[in-house]
Amino acid sequence: MILIGKIIKPYGVLGWLKIISFTEKPKQIFKYLPWYYIDKENKYKKIKLKNWKNITKNKLLIKIKNINNRNISEKLVKKKIFIKKSSLPKLLKNEYYYKDIIGCKIYDSIKNTLLGTVKKIIDSKTFDVLVIKKEKNKSANKEILIPFIINKYIKNVDIYNKKITVIWNI
CATH class of the missing domain: 2.40.30.60 (RimM)
Structure with missing residues (x-):
């Protein structure tokens, strides 16, 4: 439900x-x-x-x-x-429900390292922004904000395995 x-x-x-x-x-x-x-x-x-x-x-x-x-x-x-x-209606390619994205693990596509987990999504009117809780709290910032723009910042979304690969340099 x-x-x-x-x-x-x-x-x-x-x-x-x-x-x-x-x-x-x-x-x-x-x-x-x-x-x-x-x-x-x-x-x-x-x-x-x-x-x-x-x-x-x-x-x-x-x-x-x-x-x-x-x-x-x-x-x-x-x-x-x-x-x-x-x-819920079936979605087109590269469309996702928030409920499916929240909880996904975010991986850096270059270093193949785990960045964190999607905790929520902000609707900024022009595009959605993923709020990522960092896996490691090395810095004072405990969250990363990543624009949900396919092929610019988001490389791959695998809903079934709850994994999102991003193009992100931190």
Whole structure:
């Protein structure tokens, strides 16, 4: 299961809920149905969406089937929204999901040495930047920032072995 959003709070008295989408473009969250949340028994429960509305750039409203008042909708506040991994579309060559890149080991292509592990990815609007936790803390800087630009800084991405080779001189 993959986390794609969160229910924030009730909206109005008719059972609507305000959510935040964690997808790159907030409205894309509606492309990945069905949704699930974790119930009190720690089991995934399906969310049956009836309707939705866009209220701001990142905040959306949803109406869930059979939830018609604020008291019932309040029980879902702070629930995380998940989808099955199989709901994600297949990617083209040299396209990757963040979830697949995070945790990859980064190797210098020239020295074939381990530089560190991808801890997170920053979206800089023009390109993504890998935040690498250094394997060895020889210097005061514990992180390396590497632009995710194929054939310029990124030589090879092997998702199956969680290994990325970079063209990087440190």
